[in-house]
């Protein structure tokens with residue numbers, strides 16, 4: 001049987017995941033398990049980049065991984081692990097830092113954006129080196145594919161450059177990975193802005209049907225449709241963006257036409273959406289709830305996965321140490 005190509009991706013432990021996280025990444029991870037050798041990790045060192053209050057990292061890890069498991073990640077088929085339980089990542093990051101020009105890191109767009117947007121006067125080395133630690137995460141497992149959104153593509157590009165630089169400076173150890181672009185659907189929050197925990201507009205995978213109903217029914221719609229008798233425009237309505245994700249074509253068309261002709265009201269339209277979005281989300285919630293009630297099991301899954309990941313990481317580091325002539 002042909003060996004499956006390897007995929008690597010990670011998430012920072014930010015706690016419970018919302019619909020945007022699911023549709024933008026996790027759903028795709030679950031699908032990839034069928035065709036690839038998948039390594040998915042909790043990026044807890046990355047979580048230290050911009051925070052010093054990290055008390056909630058363990059709880060957030062358990063909550064997030066409950067969502068992973070509820071959505072269908074299967075620890076039998078995928079290696080689920082915690083970055084800091086595989087300390088070889090830090091060693092590889094250090095070695096890469098010796099061969100990576102600072103200018104390569106300074107030109108990474110996400111670094112420049114963070115500094116400008118947050119007005120950071122004295123950025124830490126960790127912030128500058130964030131994408132290089134990502135390169136170590138990826139190259140450690142010789143991953144062929146890295147599923148990313150468009151904004152993360154420069155990080156994969158940097159990883160390819162680092163691999164080339166190492167291979168030509170020492171000896172060929174690392175294959176160059178490719179970005180697997182994840183199509184991220186538009187997932188609006190309940191106020192019409194992008195769904196985000198910080199905007200307090202998110203629908204969580206852990207929300208019950210009742211909680212989701214309470215969030216969707218008052219949800220923002222086409223602002224021009226003030227009265228029930230006003231025709232609306234589904235193209236500018238965040239509720240309709242959710243229809244695009246959850247509602248089958250016939251019912252979606254019914255809502256679009258009903259909206260444009262004022263034949264249906266916004267609450268009718270939202271009820272159609274709820275009819276289609278609640279069953280799949282309820283299935284995820286029930287599964288994630290069963291895991292969340294057994295946090296020890298989640299910790300166990302992550303420890304077992306980390307041991308498995310570490311075997312692969314140690315094999316790579318033996319090659320690396322020999323290549324850079326550290327191993328006597």
Ligand code: SF4
Pocket residue numbers: 221222225232233234237238239240255258259260264265266267269270
């Ligand atoms: S009828 Fe539906 S698509 Fe039209 S404005 Fe209301 S919620 Fe939006």
